[in-house]
Amino acid sequence: MQIAINGQAGIAMGSPVKVTLLAFVVGSFLLIGISRLTGTPIRERLQDVKIGLKTDRWILLGGIFGACYVMLSAWLAPMLGTGQLIVLSLSGQLLFSTLIDQFGLFKAEKRPISVNKIIGLILMFIGVFLVHFA
Structure with missing residues (x-):
């Protein structure tokens, strides 16, 4: 479903970059809500990220690849x-x-x-x- 939605959103918004930004903003708000529901403070989650980055900087690739995947799906789905x-x-x-x-x-x-x-x-x-x- 994600590829189909991203593809149509890319057409409607006129830009796969805009779709990617929207997806990550919405996802960020969702994760903030989940953190609140589970009782884990955002500060604690960010501290865990900081610790992870100290040992393995390559984990940033996950976000980079994720953004590229969403952007490419929004761009390529209408064509392919x-x-x-x-x-x-x-x-x-x-x-x-x-x-x-x-x-x-x-x-x-x-x-x-x-x-x-x-x-x-x-x-x-x-x-x-x-x-x-x-």
């Missing part, structure tokens, strides 16, 4: 269609998660790439091609 974009997105996630596991990136446990994983990725990319051009 929701289904095609979801298939592409899942294919990319599977490919990069396999590489992250193979090399133990971002402190992930190393898990070697198997022949079955390679076959599965190839079939997924063939599926992307077939969905797009069929």
